[in-house]
Amino acid sequence: MADLEVKLETQRQTRQTLSPICFQVQHFGSSHGVKMQSLLLLVLCAGLCFASSDIHQHNIQTLMDNVVVVRVPYAHGSMVEVPLTCGDTYEHKDVFWKKNGEELTPALQGNQITVLVKEMKAGNYSCHLSSSGEHLNYTLILVQLEPDNRTVILEGNSPEEGHIHCSAMNYKGSFHCTWKKTQHRSHAAVLLVKASRYLDEISCVVDADGSGIQCQDIDCPYKEENNPIHLTIYMHSYSRLEAYTKSFYLREIVRPEKLPNLHISSGQVFSWAYPDTWEKPRTFFSLHFQVKVVHNGQSCNSDKIILDNITEETKYDVNIKSKKYVFCVRAQDKYARGPWSHWSQCIVNKNEVNCQLP
Ligand SMILES: *[C@@H]1O[C@H](CO)[C@@H](O)[C@H](O)[C@H]1NC(C)=O
Ligand SMILES: *[C@@H]1O[C@H](CO)[C@@H](O)[C@H](O)[C@H]1NC(C)=O
Ligand SMILES: *[C@@H]1O[C@H](CO)[C@@H](O)[C@H](O)[C@H]1NC(C)=O
Ligand SMILES: *[C@@H]1O[C@H](CO)[C@@H](O)[C@H](O)[C@H]1NC(C)=O
Numbered sequence: 001m002a003d004l005e006v007k008l009e010t011q012r013q014t015r016q017t018l019s020p021i022c023f024q025v026q027h028f029g030s031s032h033g034v035k036m037q038s039l040l041l042l043v044l045c046a047g048l049c050f051a052s053s054d055i056h057q058h059n060i061q062t063l064m065d066n067v068v069v070v071r072v073p074y075a076h077g078s079m080v081e082v083p084l085t086c087g088d089t090y091e092h093k094d095v096f097w098k099k100n101g102e103e104l105t106p107a108l109q110g111n112q113i114t115v116l117v118k119e120m121k122a123g124n125y126s127c128h129l130s131s132s133g134e135h136l137n138y139t140l141i142l143v144q145l146e147p148d149n150r151t152v153i154l155e156g157n158s159p160e161e162g163h164i165h166c167s168a169m170n171y172k173g174s175f176h177c178t179w180k181k182t183q184h185r186s187h188a189a190v191l192l193v194k195a196s197r198y199l200d201e202i203s204c205v206v207d208a209d210g211s212g213i214q215c216q217d218i219d220c221p222y223k224e225e226n227n228p229i230h231l232t233i234y235m236h237s238y239s240r241l242e243a244y245t246k247s248f249y250l251r252e253i254v255r256p257e258k259l260p261n262l263h264i265s266s267g268q269v270f271s272w273a274y275p276d277t278w279e280k281p282r283t284f285f286s287l288h289f290q291v292k293v294v295h296n297g298q299s300c301n302s303d304k305i306i307l308d309n310i311t312e313e314t315k316y317d318v319n320i321k322s323k324k325y326v327f328c329v330r331a332q333d334k335y336a337r338g339p340w341s342h343w344s345q346c347i348v349n350k351n352e353v354n355c356q357l358p
Contacts, residue, residue: 059071059072059080059146060080060082063142063191063192063234063241064191064192066137066138066139066140067139067140067142067191067192068082068084068139068140068141068142069141069142069143069144069241070082070117070122070141070142070143070144071143071144071145071146072143072144072145072146073145073146074145075119075120075143075145076119077119078117078118078119078143079116079117079118079119080116080117081114081115081116081117082114082115082116082117082122082141083112083113083114084097084112084113084114084115084125084127084139085111085112086111086112086127086136086137087111087127087136087137090111090127090136090137091111093111093129093136094109094129094130094131095109095110095111095127095128095129095130095136096108096109096127096128096130097109097113097125097126097127097128098125098126098127098128099115099123099124099125100123100124101124101126109130111127115141117141117143119143120143120238120239120240121239122141122142122143122239123140123141123239124138124139124140124141125138125139125140125141126138141239142191142236142239142240142241143239143240143241144240144241144242144243145242148242148243151163151242151244152182152185152237152240152242153181153182153185153188153235153236153237153240153242154179154180154181154182154185154235154242154244155179155180155181155182162244162246163179163244163246164177164178164179164231164233164244164246165177165178165179166178166231166246166248166253167253167255167339168250168253168254168255169254169255169256169257169275169277169278170254170277170278170279171250171251171254171279171285172279173216173217173218173219173250174214174215174216174217175214175215175217175229175250175253176212176213176214176215177212177213177215177231177233177246178211178212179211179212179233179244180211181211185237187237188235188236188237189210189235189236189237190206190210190213190233190234190235191234191235191236191241192232192233192234193206193213193231193232193233193234194230194231194232194234195213195215195217195229195230195231195232196229196230197217197219197227197228197229197230198226198227200217200219202215202216202217202218202219202229203215203216203218204216213233215231217229217250225249225250225251228247228248228249229247229248229249229250230245230246230247231245231246231247231248232244232245233245251336251338252338252339253338253339254333254336254338254339255338255339255340255341256274256275256278256287256331256332256333256341257275257276257277257278257341258275258330258341258342258343258344259272259273259274259275259289259329259330259331259341259344260272260273260275260276260344261273262329262344262345262346262355263346263353263355264346264353264355265315267317268317268318268319268320269315269316269317269318270291270315270316270318270327270329270346271314271315272289272314272315272329272344273314274287274314274331275331275341285333286312286333286334286335287312287331287332287333287334288310288311288312288331288332288334289310289311289312289313289314289316289329289330289331289332290308290309290310290329290330290331290332290340291307291308291309291310291311291316291327291328291329292305292307292308292309292327292328292329292343293305293306293307293308293318293320293325293326293327293328294306294325294326294328295325295326296324296325296326296347296349297326298326299326300326300328300330300343300345301343306320306322306325307320312334316329323348323349323350324348324349324350325348326345326346326347326348327345327346327348328343328344328345329343329344329345330342330343330344
């Protein structure tokens, strides 16, 4: 028994220091390794796009195509001159500018101009041909406070969680992050997402409702997880720019999906299944389960507990006298010990058993 404990402990420690995926590589996928590495190299080179470059002043930077960021210590009273160019192609053209789609008085004319950004009063400057009004080009000027720690666009969760919550259903490299905009910033929009692990870029797609991203780390399944994933979300609200960052290892955010197929199989024996999305083989990527029985009418998080136990089986015999109770079960990676799944539950009321999802 003691030997088994020691062995389990060692396994656990090994799986804690390495991504479980590595085990998959070592145990089951080594012949794939070389092929995948060359595929990786191709993908790795695909996206070297977010380099920042200095313009004239150190506090003005090009964040991405057509977007310039002015960094100021305090918005109050700040004034920064920002040089704008419509484009080399229009050097000898008669160019005029609009701010946020409106002409300015006095008119701003010329291919190269300088605008004064007072406090947060920046905007979207577009240049046009004087003769036809034809739209030529634009530069969006945004203001970011430096340091950028007085954020107002996103709501903070707990101090350790920060503003962004990320979760994955397994170790395949796909993960989803969400955030919540504050009440008065619901119009704020994602400007840019940067995600990477060490030198490798990770591609992300912004959710349709603008309050999350779906990312795929293609690198992940084939390497040890020695480096964390770094995430930066640039959000803007009018002219205000805020950058939100988060760093994590995939193993810290892998949370099994809610357990499916929970039912009473016989007498008071409850059974459930591994989530379909969980890693296989299950003998290797084992889950363990927390089983909890709480009083009738209570939620699974209640501390009015009748029974609380851990099992590695996908069934549990509830040996209690009460005929009215709530049976709860949730899962966690037995070795990596990441986040617990959400609870699955059955409400038992004498002979009536309801295991429908709430
Ligand atoms: C449009 O403006 C951007 C600066 O915002 C500049 O980098 C780019 O070269 C311009 N495009 C053209 C076609 O001149
Ligand atoms: C800025 O203006 C250009 C055209 O004038 C438009 O294409 C672009 O979407 C605008 N950007 C923002 C963030 O409003
Ligand atoms: C922001 O950071 C600066 C410098 O690091 C610090 O002095 C200040 O107290 C911070 N402000 C907040 C609101 O955390
Ligand atoms: C906990 O569950 C195990 C089966 O997984 C069982 O053998 C044990 O008796 C249970 N302990 C308690 C206190 O109910």
